[in-house]
């Protein structure tokens with residue numbers, strides 16, 4: 001046996017893989033309610049499934065870079081096909097950006113909390129991850145982010161709406177970041193739930209260091225099919241192509257994406273279903289004394305149970321054990337340890353989840369009185 005450490009990149013010990021243990025449990029026990037990861041509870045449409053089956057018949061052939069699909073995506077933003085890079089989900093885009101811009105010891109600036117994969121992929125290329133806490137009302141602290149920029153800052157990530165907090169960054173704040181001239185990823189993974197909000201895609205015409213990322217894993221409901229895309233200046237996209245793995249997007253996922261783009265009504269239906277779930281969960285949980293749900297523009301709701309006298313972990317454990325509902329606890333933030341996130345499920349699942357949380361807190365109250 002060789003001593004692998006002699007050969008491994010020296011920063012390997014700081015890399016922790018994205019935790020997918022929950023998914024292993026969920027797939028092995030289909031009776032559980034998967035409300036721990038931000039999926040769409042509605043399966044793909046018949047048209048999407050048909051398109052995938054049709055594409056599978058050509059599965060012996062290598063795919064191209066999807067010029068027709070890229071042109072269709074580009075048209076939505078009034079851009080050209082050369083401004084679009086298609087990918088195996090937007091996680092790949094996050095990874096590509098780190099590989100393009102970051103060398104060991106460089107800094108990647110992230111808000112905290114946010115989607116954990118940014119930090120993981122940054123560390124995988126040896127970055128120092130610099131996080132700036134959101135404000136106490138969970139908004140971007142842009143002055144603090146600007147102060148955290150150093151000559152070694154190579155990438156800034158803006159997730160909008162942010163996962164897990166659910167809010168958009170205001171335009172003037174975003175522009176303060178963009179104007180720094182540092183490669184900036186604007187991750188709009190959840191934007192399609194609120195089409196009344198405009199994409200920041202037009203920025204790529206004026207700023208060649210801005211990348212706008214989208215995914216079909218969320219409102220389109222294709223997380224298992226895997227499709228995402230990046231919008232950027234033509235030259236920036238050509239750099240993506242230099243380091244990309246060829247055939248990164250399968251014929252099946254391209255076909256699914258093309259079919260899904262045709263179904264605007266289906267997208268509206270899925271978004272409306274989700275948004276009704278968000279309203280319901282927020283309304284019900286805000287009636288519980290001490291519980292604070294944060295209204296979200298995504299398919300998740302962050303809740304703070306600190307003032308109700310519970311930790312996020314206690315609620316997550318209770319919902320799992322008593323109701324078979326999988327939720328996600330979040331690390332303590334600003335001294336408050338009650339944070340957990342509900343990824344919206346079907347309306348029935350949302351109701352069960354609300355009931356389970358109310359029952360837990362009701363029991364807790366009784367225990368305290370006794």
Ligand SMILES: Cc1ncc(COP(=O)(O)O)c(C=O)c1O
Nearest residue numbers: 089090091115163189215217228
């Ligand atoms: C903000 C954000 N960006 C990107 C992703 C990854 O999406 P994809 O499935 O396209 O890789 C997620 C998934 O949860 C996310 O929350």
